[in-house]
Amino acid sequence: MLGSDYAGQDCSIARALEVVGERWTLLIVRDAFLGVRRFNDFQAHLDIPRAVLADRLRHLVEASVLERAPDPDDGRRTVYRLTPAGIELWPVLFALLTWGGRHGRRPATRRRFQHATCGGELDAHGRCPRCGVVPGAADVITMRVPGPEQREDPVSVALRAPRRLLAPLEHAA
């Protein structure tokens, strides 16, 4: 039961969960899609112990989902950004988001997702009904549906405005 591998499970779902199945990992990847790149910003938004965050980030870098790069604002620091393989996790996140919005046991703030090219609102399959394409994450604009504010950390506040996925968030926390 310990560890994150599924050595005896010979299927691609198990292979994916070995990379992204640990607690908090997919929420870190979600934040990376929303443009979070700095350790302190992940930490402010996720509110988890720094050691847990560091462990999950290291695992994601080792698995080539995230890559480290110098912070353009401060070369002594590091940012984490999604690799091409990481960006391919978008359908996983969108499917979880769709399901959680319909069947989660508690309400959650909703987000809308639009195709940046034409403004079409993505359907439950992540498809733009206007164009018929399934846009990649870089062509998706997300905006928060107004509702009761539940988090007031600086990253949550910064993420309320409409934004294009993968566009780097300015330093927030």
Added chain:
Amino acid sequence: MLGSDYAGQDCSIARALEVVGERWTLLIVRDAFLGVRRFNDFQAHLDIPRAVLADRLRHLVEASVLERAPDPDDGRRTVYRLTPAGIELWPVLFALLTWGGRHGRRPATRRRFQHATCGGELDAHGRCPRCGVVPGAADVITMRVPGPEQREDPVSVALRAPRRLLAPLEHAA
């Protein structure tokens, strides 16, 4: 860090992970799509302690992803089957499977997925390129791509033949 909730995370992805984010849970759901319904069959295929399996099944029933029903072959026993909400998890599993097949750190047995109605092979978005529709799980036929056999438990052997998702597996273990 304990527990499976994400009380401070106000988003639909967190709501979904509260239901299916625990270790082994999505592999149990995968097996349910493949037609596994009996406790002993889940256990034979997943090879996990019975207490862990019982805990995960109880959690999935509480969350209305699975429902218990009398075993049609033996009314004193119980089977677990996906609810309509559980069946809506298919896009999550298909997205993980697609990603794991491309980016998992170890090879896995591959499966093909065809649209039952027309035989079209589903693309990476779960869409049938012949019809243009994204078939629901009940309209998908899966078959194992021949490769080295890694598991020889009776459920793994039974799942090698082509089968329609959600069709109950005959008693195997």
